[in-house]
Amino acid sequence: MGRLLLMAVLALGALPAAAATPKLEAPYYRFDRATIRRGAELFARRCSVCHSVSRIRYRRLETDLDMPPGTLRDDIMLPSGARIHQGMMSAMRPRDAAKWFGMAPPDLTLEARYRGIDWIYTYLKSFYRDPKRPTGFDNRIFKNVAMPDVLEPLQGIRAEDGSVIQKGSVSPEQFDRDVAVITAWLQYTSDPSKLTREALGPWVIGFLVLFTLLAYALKRIVWRRVH
Amino acid sequence: MSRVLAWVDRRFPLSRLLRESVTEYYAPKNFNFWYFFGSLALLVFAIQVITGIFLLAHYQPSAGKAFDSIQTIMFDVKWGWLIRYIHTTGASFFFIVIYLHMLRGYLYGSYRKPRELLWIVGFVIYVCMMAEAYFGYVLPYGNMSYWGGEVITSIVGAIPYAGPWLASLVRGGFGIGTATLNRFMAFHAVLVPALLGLLVLMHLLALHETGSNNPDGIEIREHLGADGKPLDGIPFHPYYTVKDIFGVGVFLIVFSLVVFYAPTLHGLFIETYNYIPANPLQTPPDVTPAWYLAPYYAMLRAIPNKQLGILVLVLAIVAPFFLPWLDRNPKAKSVRYRPVYLAMVLVLVACLLVLGWIGMQPASPTLLPPARLCLGLYFLFFVSLPFVSRFEPTQAVPERLRM
DSSP, X not given: OHHHHHHHHHHHHHHHHHHTOOOOOXXXXXXXXXXXXXXXXXXXXXXXXXXXXXXXEHHHHHHTTOOOHHHIIIIIOOSTTOOXXXXXXXXXXXXXXHHHHSSOOOOOTTHHHHTOHHHHHHHHHOEEEOTTSTTSEEETTBTTOSSOOTTHHHHEXXXXXXXXXXXXXXXXXXXXXXXXXXXXHXXXXXXXXXXXXXXXXXXXXXXXXXXHHHHHHHHHHHHTTTO | OHHHHHXXXXXXXXXXXXXXXXXXXXXXXXXXXXXXXXXXXXXHHHHHHHHHHXXXXXXXXXXXXXXXXXXHHHHTSTTHHHHHHHHHHHHHHHHHHHHHHHHHHHHHTTXXXXXXXXXXXXXXXXXXXXXXHHHHHHTTOBHHHHHHHHHHHHHHHXXXXXXXXXXXXXXXXXXXXXXXXXXXXXXXXXXXXXXXXXXXXXXXXXXXXXXXXXXXXXXXXXXXXXXXXXXXXXEIIIIIHHHHHHHHHHHHHHHHHHHHHOTTTTTTSSOGGGGSBOOTTOOOSOOOOOGGGHHHHHHHHHSSSHXXXXXXXXXXXXXXXXXXXXXXXXXXXXXXXXXXXXXXXXXXXXXXXXXXXXXXXXXXXXXXXXXXXXXXXXXXXXXXXXXXXXXXXXXXXXXXXXX
């Protein structure tokens, strides 16, 4: 009976949480090389200490995104000894990370695939001050999150209701733009083929349209004998 | 050249085959939109086989490596992403094309005498395709693959008495793992494609024996000219080869739009949840099948009892096999002359669409009544057809084809 009651209470507790999922915000950015490059730089500075994007080799930033070799070497390839052909691994050993944060920070290569772009953008903007949490922060769309608010120096500190406790180093508009380019970067890592695909698409489809028009003309000529 | 051909013809019926099945295969001259999908199905089958061979060259069928090997194809193999996107898009388009091809059969009564075996072989092809798609769905070993694999093999486990033994035979153990991936790869890449190839050949042989049906549902071979050729027939080549090439062009445009601009089609062609590796400890929020199997899943969920649900599922798949004998209209085959039958087919299609939508939603009690209604109407189509088709109002069928 006690267990049943407990389950009922838990179920009731879960209901409003499920109902009150905050709406996700869509980021605004142009998905082009310049945007992704800026995202990569911000990611390297703010995120890649903990998070790997193991599927993206450093070389790709040069070949796909036209990043100058100097920037790549000095700003992106942070872990000492990182090689150009290797994947972008975080500097932290997973075992240490698990000890420090409770769980190892996830590899973010495919994050945008299954979380979605809007989720990542909203998540990064949704940290608020919560003194009860070990890091001092919680997240509106990811309750009891283990990740600290690493963008706090930029965004400043917010209370749960969104009011400003302490101003950040950049304006709210600039902060939105920064988070958007990080999101663009993670969209790129989740499917780098997008750049190639969309550049190739018009040529392939243009060719097929031409082919189809010719095929139609041929059909008309051949079928004249039937009609 | 002609001497080489003569040499071959004495040893292999090359010219005769070409003559009988292409250049002098007489097809009705009034084929419309619905008649593109047979040749398109053949095209998609070829696309799947060719891209599949390339994927097989990089895929690793083991629980530890399968997911990673797919990512290697997507990230590191040159043009690997293109090959894989063509294969995943091809899987969905195979079903789109086949569903339209089957609907054509329903509409124009293409299953009626003398095409019963043609229809049955076609339906066996469809069942094989479902198996093929399912095995292929498990191979990437994302979390949806894993749980999809778990759910479907548990259907085998629900068979009375032999179930648990059969389930562990299919899985190669007590759960989904390396052994499962190995045997599923053997089925997906060897057994089922070989069966499909053979069945497609039988389907074509049966078609060329009976001749094609047409939108009027009348036999062109009943009106032969002085030369012994059907008056309303035209040789497949060049007329339908050029027409089908045009169809292929239109199809490839649509196909490429998906491959190049929306390869996952918002989670419809490649599920979002399959981008995390298989995890036996983490059930996805809703295990839903790919869109092309969703109607059957909705049927399964509409029945509260598991064994009974599986029985209904099997009946739903088997029912269309009997269509040639359920439809007993003595005068007409095609919906052109059967308004009541047309309405019934439209209701059937609507029910399957609704069931498909329900099958992709999270399980919910509010969706049970509509699911059961559609399930009931689905079976009502087959149960009522013998009576309706006998007494339905039928318009006069013309002697010769209308263009």
